[in-house]
Amino acid sequence: MLTLIEGGRVYTPDPVGVQSILLADGHVGKVGEVDRSALERLGADYEVIDASGCIVVPGFIDPHTHLLGGSGETGFSTQTPEFFISEIVRFGITTVVGTLGVDTTMKTMAGLLAKVKGLKEQGINAFCWTGGYDVPPSSILGTVREDIMFIDEVIGAGEVAIADERALAPDPLQLARTATHAHVGGMLAKKAGLVHIHCGDSDRRLSVLRDVLNDHDVKPSWFYSTHIERTEKLVEEAIELSNQGMPCDMDVVEGDLHRWVRYWLDHGGNPERLTVSSDASMTGHGLVWQQVRECVLEHGFTLEQMLPMITRNTGRILKLREKGEIRKAFVGDLVMLEEGSLEIVHVISQGKMMVRDGKLTCEENWLKDSDREIHLSGRKNEGGSDDD
Incomplete structure (x- = not known):
């Protein structure tokens, strides 16, 4: 056809x-x-x-989404359900990269990989990060290197958490080893092989990454940091490492993407090393396009400025062949x-x-073999939520 x-x-x-x-x-x-x-x-x-x-x-690429749902950090009853294809494509997203977060006990790598394969069967491009907040990251085949090398859908490791009370506070040597395993796996399999870094709200910010880079034979381009829009100081530190080669990602959960993209550009951030993701768990995938659209229609950005952050930049950084353009x-x-x-x-x-x-x-x-009826509509509390 x-x-x-x-x-x-x-x-x-x-x-x-x-x-x-x-x-x-x-x-x-x-x-x-x-x-x-x-x-x-x-x-x-x-x-x-x-x-x-x-x-x-181009179809939009979401590099950070909790496809199995959120962890429910205030009790088992607050876990959120997995995402369905209809919730994703209706907002223009044709490529997703799933991740685990703080919960690698009930939300498992095997379950995430199965979800990714299911989405592929239904007609969208789907990949995943191997691991979660833990260091060394959880894996399917035993190490992140083997997952990246031998599982088609796995493109890198993460999201490994730093500067967060829920993190295992990885020391520089542990993080350097994880980055090296991921890099070598990516190099051998012709994949991105990045370590996807969750930046928490601790005052430590990106200090452990600087320690890794100063004390070990690891390059900034081996990391890919997300949630960098938490504070101005964090954005400034991210820009410093980005100008040395580290790609960065901003999520749209708080609804203020325009503020942080402007801050990035005004403070010397390279627009080609910036991506935008949904961090979908409590909030959905629709915020990606909603926020990009508002940047263009209400905040003075041009479409050609914003589109690469959800298309070409992401495809290039993650080495998603033939995607993003x-x-x-x-x-x-x-x-x-x-x-x-x-x-x-x-x-x-x-x-x-x-x-x-x-x-x-x-x-x-x-659905064709089911008689279930599911009608759910979220009622987001004023002020939003950020549940990984």
């Missing part, structure tokens, strides 16, 4: 004007002028999507946004329509 998208203003994520996009076998076959009569002469089935009045952008031979992950409002109109994952005219066209595979 071929899909021809016509009339849309394309961001690759760089703006390239009105272009046609031809999808073939789940990938981008061409960006530019496409001769529809030539397709007809081939005799192949094809669908035409009129994207007039729309902006066409609209380019020939890249995976056919696209989102079509309404001009002006930037509301999501269509979502395509791997060449397959998942959202059409704002309505889901996919559903969880298990």
Whole structure:
């Protein structure tokens, strides 16, 4: 099946004007002028999507999401349920990277890997980090190196917690060993091999990372720190290490992404080393696009400034091959946004329509054999929540 998208203003994520996009076998076959009569002469089935009045952008990549749900840090009854594909793709996210957090007892690596494989079966790109807050991280095959090398979906280790009362306070040697194992595993398997670092709210901030870098043969580019938007001092320390090569991530849980992206840029942060994630557990995946959209519509950022933080930057940093851009031979992950409002109109994952005219066209595979009825709607408390 071929899909021809016509009339849309394309961001690759760089703006390239009105272009046609031809999808073939789940990938981008061409960006530019496409001769529809030539397709007809081939005799192949094809669908035409009129994207007039729309902006066409790459599918969004969420590098940090608790796919199995939150840990329930105030009691077993406060655990949150796992996420379903319909909760993810409806907000333009076509690639997710799942992670465990403080709880590696009830939320296990085997369970996370199974969830990732299930999402892949349903048509989106899904990966995971191996481990959790613990050092050495929990793994499936025995070490993070083996997980990265031999499990396709595992791209790195984490989220390892530092500067947090829930962390095991890893010493520099432990962290250096974990980083080396992950790096070597990534090098041998042609993967990112990063250690994904959870930055807590302790005054220690990133001090242990600096100790690792000062005392061991470890490079800043082997780490990928998240939750760096907690304080201005933490952002400044993250910028310092980022300018030495460490990529960084900001989550959107608190709803103030515009403030922290501005602070990053105004204080010398490299925009190409910054990504945005949902940290979905208590809050959902929809905040990613909601916050990016508000940055553009209400806070003076341009679309070309913000899009790379949820597309190209993430794909490059995590070495997710053929993802994060609209380019020939890249995976056919696209989102079509309404001009002006930037509301999501269509979502395509791997060449397959998942959202059409704002309505889901996919559903969880298990529903066809189930008589369950589930109707849940969260009532977020004023002020928000940050439950990893």
